[in-house]
Structures are given as structure tokens and as C-alpha cells.
Amino acid sequence: MSETVILAEGLTKFYGKQRGVVGLDMEVLQGEVFGFLGPNGAGKTTTIRLCLDFIRPTSGRVAVFGMDARQHACQVHMRTGYLPGDLSLYGNLTGGELLTYASHLRGGVDWGFVHDLATRLECNLSRPIRALSHGNRQKIGLIHAMMHGPELLVLDEPTSGLDPLMQQEFYRLVAELKAAGRTVFLSSHIMPEVERVCDRVGIIRDGELVVVESVQALKARALRHLEIHFSATVPPEVFSGIPGVRDVAVEDSVLRCTIVGTLDPVIKAAARFEVVNVISREPSLEEVFLAYYDRGDADAP
Amino acid sequence: MLRSVLLKSLRDQRRALLWWGTGLVALAVFTLLFYPSFRDMGSEMQKLAERMPEELLLLFAGESKDMTSPEGFLNSQLFVLMVPLLFMVFAIGMGSGAIAGEEERGTLELLLSNPVPRWRVAWEKFAATVLAVAILAFVFWVGLEVTSVGVGMEAGAGRMAEATLSAVLLALAFGALALAVGCATGSRGLSIGVSSAVGVAAYFLNALAPVVEVLQPYRKVSPFYYYMGADPLANGLNLVHASVLIGLVVVLLAAALITFERRDLAT
Numbered sequence: 001m002s003e004t005v006i007l008a009e010g011l012t013k014f015y016g017k018q019r020g021v022v023g024l025d026m027e028v029l030q031g032e033v034f035g036f037l038g039p040n041g042a043g044k045t046t047t048i049r050l051c052l053d054f055i056r057p058t059s060g061r062v063a064v065f066g067m068d069a070r071q072h073a074c075q076v077h078m079r080t081g082y083l084p085g086d087l088s089l090y091g092n093l094t095g096g097e098l099l100t101y102a103s104h105l106r107g108g109v110d111w112g113f114v115h116d117l118a119t120r121l122e123c124n125l126s127r128p129i130r131a132l133s134h135g136n137r138q139k140i141g142l143i144h145a146m147m148h149g150p151e152l153l154v155l156d157e158p159t160s161g162l163d164p165l166m167q168q169e170f171y172r173l174v175a176e177l178k179a180a181g182r183t184v185f186l187s188s189h190i191m192p193e194v195e196r197v198c199d200r201v202g203i204i205r206d207g208e209l210v211v212v213e214s215v216q217a218l219k220a221r222a223l224r225h226l227e228i229h230f231s232a233t234v235p236p237e238v239f240s241g242i243p244g245v246r247d248v249a250v251e252d253s254v255l256r257c258t259i260v261g262t263l264d265p266v267i268k269a270a271a272r273f274e275v276v277n278v279i280s281r282e283p284s285l286e287e288v289f290l291a292y293y294d295r296g297d298a299d300a301p
Numbered sequence: 302m303l304r305s306v307l308l309k310s311l312r313d314q315r316r317a318l319l320w321w322g323t324g325l326v327a328l329a330v331f332t333l334l335f336y337p338s339f340r341d342m343g344s345e346m347q348k349l350a351e352r353m354p355e356e357l358l359l360l361f362a363g364e365s366k367d368m369t370s371p372e373g374f375l376n377s378q379l380f381v382l383m384v385p386l387l388f389m390v391f392a393i394g395m396g397s398g399a400i401a402g403e404e405e406r407g408t409l410e411l412l413l414s415n416p417v418p419r420w421r422v423a424w425e426k427f428a429a430t431v432l433a434v435a436i437l438a439f440v441f442w443v444g445l446e447v448t449s450v451g452v453g454m455e456a457g458a459g460r461m462a463e464a465t466l467s468a469v470l471l472a473l474a475f476g477a478l479a480l481a482v483g484c485a486t487g488s489r490g491l492s493i494g495v496s497s498a499v500g501v502a503a504y505f506l507n508a509l510a511p512v513v514e515v516l517q518p519y520r521k522v523s524p525f526y527y528y529m530g531a532d533p534l535a536n537g538l539n540l541v542h543a544s545v546l547i548g549l550v551v552v553l554l555a556a557a558l559i560t561f562e563r564r565d566l567a568t
């Protein structure tokens with residue numbers, strides 16, 4: 001049984017009358033990569049800022065490393081690396097100067113490691129931050145969060161602004177951190193990203209945690225849109241009979257359907273005909289939620 | 302210069318300190334260069350002054366009766382209005398920028414994600430304000446001292462230092478007010494607005510109290526009274542008055558640290 005790193009109990013935050021999060025119960029375990037998934041305004045940033053004591057709960061509590069986030073903010077920050085979702089850096093400093101400042105506030109870091117990170121993220125530390133592009137600032141924010149080798153990383157939309165190549169590098173970094181036994185708590189809008197890097201996922205909507213689940217379980221229920229182009233018309237019945245396949249529509253020689261879970265039976269069935277093209281589309285977040293709500297219904301796995 | 306919040310805050314003021322320092326020295330030098338001709342005009346100046354309404358004189362020249370004496374000249378030309386005003390503008394600017402300014406720029410959260418308590422960030426930034434104002438005051442005083450020797454004015458380096466120090470204490474009280482409003486609200490605009498408004502009101506209250514009867518009982522509420530009321534240039538720094546200003550700084554600083562610790566950071 002691994003230790004609990006973040007524990008939220010009945011965590012509620014209202015900004016005046018505006019709802020932030022409501023009655024959030026959540027646990028992030030040591031050594032896992034926990035993804036926090038939800039649409040805009042769901043309450044991801046609110047939850048993260050509560051964990052780091054930048055804002056205070058209206059009711060409920062959150063503990064990090066078993067310490068109350070409010071009472072022991074400083075000790076929590078000591079062992080945590082944080083990337084804000086809305087990152088602003090000192091424009092008049094260079095990346096290197098910013099990291100030097102942070103390292104002094106932390107009582108020193110391993111500069112070899114910092115330069116390693118900078119090289120891997122292709123981050124220029126000698127230019128003034130104000131002259132950097134959004135993505136390159138994001139990289140400095142990432143290095144700032146990781147530079148002291150913290151036990152816990154709290155990253156609010158870490159890949160926003162990164163190009164696909166850098167996203168891949170970031171995923172590799174997260175995998176390495178996980179291998180080293182570190183805990184990562186990250187928020188995202190993007191289902192495939194979360195599927196790719198996380199062990200468990202919490203889905204939040206309208207300030208409430210809808211579900212916490214392992215990525216495998218989520219994948220098993222994941223919804224996908226499939227479009228198969230054949231060289232000739234195909235009979236829809238072949239596909240509509242397959243379990244987990246919905247919304248089958250054949251138009252001329254094109255089959256469109258929605259699949260819950262594995263694609264395998266559909267592909268096997270399609271193989272009997274001459275296939276010209278296969279197009280698969282990831283579901284939107286909203287559809288992921290719908291898939292979740294459908295669980296209680298007939299086509300549950 | 303990036304070793305601590307204090308040093309970084311001073312580093313951020315490098316340019317401002319350079320320009321403000323230059324300006325203050327220029328003010329000291331050019332004002333004092335006028336002294337010899339002012340003194341030689343002597344009685345005419347005095348007559349001119351006597352024909353002006355007393356309120357105006359009090360507002361812009363203070364209570365000095367003899368404007369051609371070194372003390373009268375320095376007070377009326379510099380210490381009544383110009384010096385405290387400039388020091389206050391600088392201190393209010395730094396005090397409001399310390400927390401609220403950084404919060405509005407969005408960099409405060411990143412800074413506080415490091416293991417430094419909020420109170421310590423606010424405290425070090427105020428300490429930086431104290432040092433910056435002290436640096437400016439020192440430069441200004443050197444300018445005064447050197448020029449006064451050059452133009453043969455006998456005001457005494459010690460007395461000028463004491464008057465300048467008194468202005469520093471006054472400015473820091475308003476810097477601490479700006480810090481406190483910024484810490485409590487996170488709004489730089491509000492912080493500057495409140496501190497400036499209080500500053501202007503305090504100035505008028507102290508300056509006009511001697512001739513406006515309704516204001517008289519309230520004169521001692523004004524920090525300006527504790528700055529100039531005992532005429533530090535003529536009589537030296539009044540320790541009781543200085544202590545009142547220092548006490549005000551301490552109270553406002555405490556309020557700043559406490560309110561900042563309690564509230565939510567703005568997004």
C-alpha cells in the first residue's frame with residue numbers, strides 16, 4: 001500500500017458566489033502519475049491552487065505529505081515543484097537568472113541536472129524571458145518546477161504551448177520521474193495525453209469530481225469514432241451486431257460508427273471487404289463524460 | 302543580486318535609483334546655487350513674503366519666518382514640500398509594487414511556490430524599500446552638503462542630515478501604508494491611490510492647521526507634524542516625533558504581513 005501524497009476531503013471553494021470546486025474527495029498516491037481531466041472552468045486550477053495554499057478552502061481540507069496545506073505551506077513547497085497554469089515570469093531576467101533566483105530561495109540545486117533539463121527541452125537560458133515565445137517560457141516554467149528534484153510535481157496544463165516534439169520529451173521526463181518513484185499530479189484537457197502518461201485519472205466537471213479511475217479502465221470504456229472507406233457498399237448488419245458498436249451508418253461505401261472499448265472486432269469484420277481507408281477520431285472530453293455516464297446502461301462492459 | 306528577495310527587489314530598482322538619485326542631486330545643487338542671490342536680496346524677499354497670504358506661505362514655505370537664513374531657505378525651498386513629496390512618491394511606488402504589483406503581473410504565485418513564507422517575502426520587499434529610500438536620501442544629502450560648502454552656506458551637515466532622515470521616516474510611513482493596502486487587497490492602483498490621498502490630506506492638515514481653527518485640534522494626527530513640526534533643521538531630530546513615525550511604520554508593516562498571510566492570492 002503506497003502512501004497518500006495528496007488528500008482532499010470535502011474540499012470546497014467558492015469565490016464569493018462563483019463556484020470553484022464543491023465537495024472534492026480525492027487521493028493521490030505516492031509514485032503515481034495522476035491526471036486531472038476536465039473542460040474549461042471545471043475547477044482544476046482551483047484545486048491545484050488550494051493544494052499549494054495560494055487560496056484557502058471555503059470548507060473541507062487538503063493535506064499534502066500528510067501535512068495541512070495551510071499550516072505547513074512552506075514545508076509542502078520545499079518538497080513540491082509547481083507549474084502554474086497561467087505562467088508569468090520576470091520578463092527582465094534571463095531564464096538562467098530566474099532559475100538562479102529560485103535556486104537561492106531553495107538553498108541550492110544541482111546545476112548539472114538543470115542544464116540537462118535545458119538541453120533536453122532545447123531551452124535557451126541566456127535570453128531575456130520577455131524575448132521568448134510562449135512555448136519557450138513554458139519550458140522555463142517546467143525546469144523551474146523540476147530543478148530541485150521534488151518528490152511531488154504539481155503541473156497545471158504542462159504541455160500547453162509545447163510543440164509535439166517537446167510534448168514527447170515532456171512525456172519521457174514524466175515517465176522517468178515515475179520510474180524514480182516521484183509523484184506527478186497534472187491537469188489537462190486532452191484525453192489522449194492523459195491516457196498516455198497517467199496511471200489514474202480524475203475527471204472533474206462543474207466543480208465536482210465525477211470519477212477517479214485507472215487509465216486502463218477508462219480506455220476500456222473509451223469511445224472512438226471510426227470511419228472506414230470500402231471499395232464497394234457494405235451491409236450495415238455486419239457491423240451493427242458487434243457488441244460495443246453504436247450509431248452504425250453506411251453511406252455509399254463509407255461506414256461510420258462509434259465504438260466503446262476495443263476496435264478489434266470491427267477491424268476483423270471489416271477485413272472481409274476491400275478497405276480503402278480507415279479514419280479514427282479521438283472522442284471529445286464531453287463524449288468521454290457521456291461514455292462514463294452510460295456505464296450504468298445496457299452496453300456496460 | 303539574485304540571492305534573496307531583498308536583493309532582487311533592490312536589483313529591480315537599479316535604473317530607478319540611478320535616475321532618482323541624479324534628479325535629487327540636481328535638485329539639491331540647483332536649489333542651493335540660488336542661495337547667494339536669494340540672501341543678497343534679503344529684505345526685499347522678506348517684504349515680498351510678508352505681503353503674501355499666510356495660508357499660501359504656510360503651504361509652500363512652511364513656518365520659517367526668516368526665509369533668507371540658511372534654515373529658512375532650506376526649509377522653504379526643499380524640506381517643506383519638495384523633499385518629502387519626492388521621497389514619498391518613490392516609497393509609495395515601491396511599497397505598492399512590492400506585493401500588489403508583482404501579483405498583478407502574475408509572478409507572485411511562482412515566487413511563492415518556492416519555500417519562502419508570505420510574510421518573509423513582504424518583509425524583505427519592505428526592507429528593500431527602506432534601503433532604497435536610504436540610498437536616495439544619502440545621495441541627496443551629499444549633494445546638499447557639498448553644494449552648501451561651495452556656496453558658503455552655513456547650515457551644518459549634521460542638521461541637514463537630521464532633516465533628511467526625518468523625511469526618510471515620513472516617506473517610509475507612506476511606503477508602509479502602500480505596502481499594507483497592496484498586501485490587503487492585491488490592487489496596486491488602490492494602494493497608490495489610498496496612500497497618495499492620505500498623503501495629500503495629511504500635508505494640508507498639518508500645513509493649514511495653524512491658521513484654520515477647525516483643523517487645529519487634529520494637527521497631531523498628521524504624520525507631517527511629526528516630520529517637520531519640531532523643525533529638525535533648526536533644532537535637530539526630535540526623538541519623540543521620530544519615534545512616532547517609526548511606530549507608525551511598525552504598525553503598518555505588521556498590518557501588511559498579517560493581512561497578506563490571510564487572504565487568497567489573485568489569479
Ligand SMILES: Nc1ncnc2c1ncn2[C@@H]1O[C@H](COP(=O)(O)OP(=O)(O)OP(=O)(O)O)[C@@H](O)[C@H]1O
Nearest residue numbers: 015018019020039040041042043044045046047568
Ligand atoms: N479568482 C477567481 N474569482 C472568481 N471566480 C473564479 C476565480 N478563479 C476561478 N474562478 C471560477 O472558478 C471556476 C473554476 O475555475 P478553474 O480556473 O479552477 O477552472 P479550470 O478547470 O482550471 O479551467 P481551465 O481548463 O480553463 O484552466 C470557474 O467557473 C471560474 O470562473
Ligand SMILES: [Mg+2]
Nearest residue numbers: 044045085156
Ligand atoms: Mg486552469
